[in-house]
Amino acid sequence: MPEQAHVDHRNILQRYQDFRTRRFRKYEQTWATSLPRWRTRGRRRALVIAVAVSFLVMATTAVLCAFGFTTAALLWLPACALFFPAWTVLQIASGRLGDAPEAALDEFEVAQRNSARSIGLTITQYLMLIPIGYLLIGAVHGLGAGEDVAYAGALMVLTVLLIGGCAPAMILAWVRPDPVAED
Structure with a gap:
């Protein structure tokens, strides 16, 4: 009788969570010693401010485009030039x-992360009312x-989704204390 293949009885969500945990720990080991000077609370807060400034430029670009300044879309490029490196670091x-x-x-x-995620979702839901309102009014009144x-x-x-998606990490980076120095 041929050997039966091992059957994994866990559901797909459990397997995915196990995969995410393995991948997270792998990347954690890879990047754990990178950028040690940027791990202080002050530097992390500076990065949070840089990311927030990029969001401000993105939002300003969207509003300017809403008022018909089509060349304002070029402001999206410096916003991205600030966002991507600041977010990565x-x-x-x-x-x-x-x-x-x-x-x-x-x-x-886990409690801190879940609280930050809850705040991020709330931010997303409330801020999303702005583009929804703009699009509804724009469609009805032909802006x-x-x-x-x-x-x-x-x-x-896009700006609102980036803000809401980045908010949990930004909140945690802002509130967490400096890492404890190892001997």
Whole structure:
């Protein structure tokens, strides 16, 4: 009788969480010693401010485009030039705790992460009302050419989703104390 293949009786979510935990721990080991000077609370806060400034430029770009300044879309490029490196360094410096799987954290870290995620979701839900309102009013009252309204609305939605998605990591990076120095 042929040997039967091992059957994994865990559901797909459990397997995915196990995969996420393994991947998180692998990257944690890879990046644990990177950017040691950026791991202080002051430097992390500076990175949070840089990311927030990039969001401000993105939001301003979306509003300017909503008012018909089509060349304002070029402001998106410097916003991205600030966002991507600042966000990458912030994620490394803060240990990616905002999106860490539960199995990789202790109870206190899980509680902090869940609280930050809840705040991020609330921010997303409330801020999303702005582009929804703009798109509804733009569609009903014809605020401009359809493409302009759609483009500005898309920039608003993208900005809000980035803010909400990044908020948990930004909150955790802001509130967590300096790492304890090892002997």
